[in-house]
Amino acid sequence: MLRSLWTAATGMEAQQINLDVVANNLANVNTTGFKKSKAEFQDLLYQSGKKAGAETSSGAQIPVGVEVGMGSRITATKKMFSQGDFRQTESPYDWVIEGDGFFQLDDNGRTVYSKAGSFMTNKDGVLVNPEGLKLTPQVSIPQEAVKFQILSDGTWEARDKIENKLASGRIELVRFINPAGLRSIGRNLYDITDSSGSPVKGNPGETGFGTITQHAVEMSNVNVVDEMVQMIAGQRAYEINTKAIQTADQILQMVGNLKR
Amino acid sequence: MIYSIGGVANVYIDRVDQLDYITNNIANVNTPGFKAVKLFHNTMDEATLTYIPEVVTDYSPGTMYRTNNALDVAINGEGFFAIQSGEETAYTRQGNFTLDKEGTLVSNEGKYVLSKTGKKIKIPDGTVQINEKGDIAVDGNQIDTLKIVSFKNPQALTKEEGCLFKDAGNAGLAEKNDPLLRQHHIELSNVQVVKEMSDMIDIHRSVEVYQKVIQTIADQDRLATNQIGRLA
Numbered sequence: 001m002l003r004s005l006w007t008a009a010t011g012m013e014a015q016q017i018n019l020d021v022v023a024n025n026l027a028n029v030n031t032t033g034f035k036k037s038k039a040e041f042q043d044l045l046y047q048s049g050k051k052a053g054a055e056t057s058s059g060a061q062i063p064v065g066v067e068v069g070m071g072s073r074i075t076a077t078k079k080m081f082s083q084g085d086f087r088q089t090e091s092p093y094d095w096v097i098e099g100d101g102f103f104q105l106d107d108n109g110r111t112v113y114s115k116a117g118s119f120m121t122n123k124d125g126v127l128v129n130p131e132g133l134k135l136t137p138q139v140s141i142p143q144e145a146v147k148f149q150i151l152s153d154g155t156w157e158a159r160d161k162i163e164n165k166l167a168s169g170r171i172e173l174v175r176f177i178n179p180a181g182l183r184s185i186g187r188n189l190y191d192i193t194d195s196s197g198s199p200v201k202g203n204p205g206e207t208g209f210g211t212i213t214q215h216a217v218e219m220s221n222v223n224v225v226d227e228m229v230q231m232i233a234g235q236r237a238y239e240i241n242t243k244a245i246q247t248a249d250q251i252l253q254m255v256g257n258l259k260r
Numbered sequence: 261m262i263y264s265i266g267g268v269a270n271v272y273i274d275r276v277d278q279l280d281y282i283t284n285n286i287a288n289v290n291t292p293g294f295k296a297v298k299l300f301h302n303t304m305d306e307a308t309l310t311y312i313p314e315v316v317t318d319y320s321p322g323t324m325y326r327t328n329n330a331l332d333v334a335i336n337g338e339g340f341f342a343i344q345s346g347e348e349t350a351y352t353r354q355g356n357f358t359l360d361k362e363g364t365l366v367s368n369e370g371k372y373v374l375s376k377t378g379k380k381i382k383i384p385d386g387t388v389q390i391n392e393k394g395d396i397a398v399d400g401n402q403i404d405t406l407k408i409v410s411f412k413n414p415q416a417l418t419k420e421e422g423c424l425f426k427d428a429g430n431a432g433l434a435e436k437n438d439p440l441l442r443q444h445h446i447e448l449s450n451v452q453v454v455k456e457m458s459d460m461i462d463i464h465r466s467v468e469v470y471q472k473v474i475q476t477i478a479d480q481d482r483l484a485t486n487q488i489g490r491l492a
Contacts, residue, residue, distance in 0.1 A: 002276060002279070002280075003280045003283075004276075004279045004280050004282075004283040007280065007283040007284050007287055008283045008286065008287060010287055011283070011286055011287025011288070011289075014287070014290070015290070018290065040292075040356065040368050041288070041290045041291040041292065041294075042291060042368070042369065042421070042422055042423065043284075043287075043288050043291050043294055043421060043422065043423055044421055045420070045421040046418075046419045046420060046421065048418070049313070065315065065418060066299070066313045066315050067297075067315065067418065067419050068277075068280050068281060068284065068297075068299075069281075069284035069287075069288070069297065069419070070284065071283070071284060071287040071288075072287040072288045072290070072291055075368055075369055075422075076368055078358065078368070080329070082328060177359055177360075177361060177362070177363040177385075178358065178359040178360060178361055178363070180358055180359075181358075181360075181361065194361060195360060195361055195370075196361060197360075197361035197362070197363070198361075207385070208385045208386070233290070234290070237286075237289045237290055240286050240289065240453060240456075240457065241286055241287060243457070243460070244279075244282065244283045244286050244287075244460065247279065247460050247463070247464050248279065248283065250464065251276060251279070251463075251464065251467050254467060254468065254471045255471075257471070258471060258474055258475065259478070260475060260478075
């Protein structure tokens, strides 16, 4: 059968994944701390027919080898950790990491990582994310506390009505050599993989680590215009690939009709 | 002119082969650093009355696209990056690099990007800056230089999965000392959709004609065998 049929099909498949990624980015345009992904296209293997320098039957030499490509595929969906815009909030437990770094959360004993710094207290006064996962190292706020302050270096303190310090501590961040290699596990959380490298712990403000800004949340870093352009280009590319399939199909049909 | 069914069929197959190249180009319309490839049949092999296939890679530049990624580098003008592919060195125009878990600069398929001295490049923590000559600096301190090469005869390069090109020794490899790199950019595929679509239509129509010709020859053959010599 015609090789073109399969080649065009790989192109369609790749474009489809591309559109899936764009759609997910667009769906999360309002998700706090969301980081967009990008589909990385790559070509597939080349099949070589005649090698360069081979002789034709009349003795002439083929100057350039005949290799035909087999289409394209998506090699990776790369996460883009560029900073999203900040939005001011009232809550003292809304923090932004300005720069590199992730919060550590405890998911039933397993540590997972997140960029979303929108926390709240649970019934025991412990800071948790909106899904109820505890921030590590744990931040416990006494019942009597009315004022909570966190500084850019991650040190925090809770005070009561008459400004007595009730509790204090310092939060810790982690960073990765290759954050693009982290695995999204949904709910705005990331898990480590072989390619992300192990987490490197540190305090906010130290070399390589971002600082903490209180009373703000980091919004999604999805740029709607960029995504729309990607979507248009992806859809058109998909269409063109379908045309290639149609052409290959019609040629195949003609081949079938050669004999009457 | 070719009068036999076999002869027409050969040209027919040549055209269908050309379609394979067009489809591959179209499938790679979004692959960064991809170079369009065309199949031509211009010279005829007199002995067999078949055309000699000729593959030509279009090395014209693709559009520069700003990504704002520190590890995205595009080559403005001539040149290729050097990549460690297995035991050999391969070359590419695809500069959307990333880091592996050791912090080594790799292609997006995880192959090492080579420095001027032919070694892998370890990027320490910090803000990465790559200047137009390929010097890599982290937080202002230069750590290494990307290897950029050019070829006198790039048509002699062979292709490999991952937008890689390989040199069998006849492509005229030379170190490029004055490259013009652009950080935060990638080079998009240079596939010209309009050209590919019009070529596709052209092939479609020619194949239609060849089909008619084959059918006509077959009809004449049938007439010749069935009608000629028969008394009315």
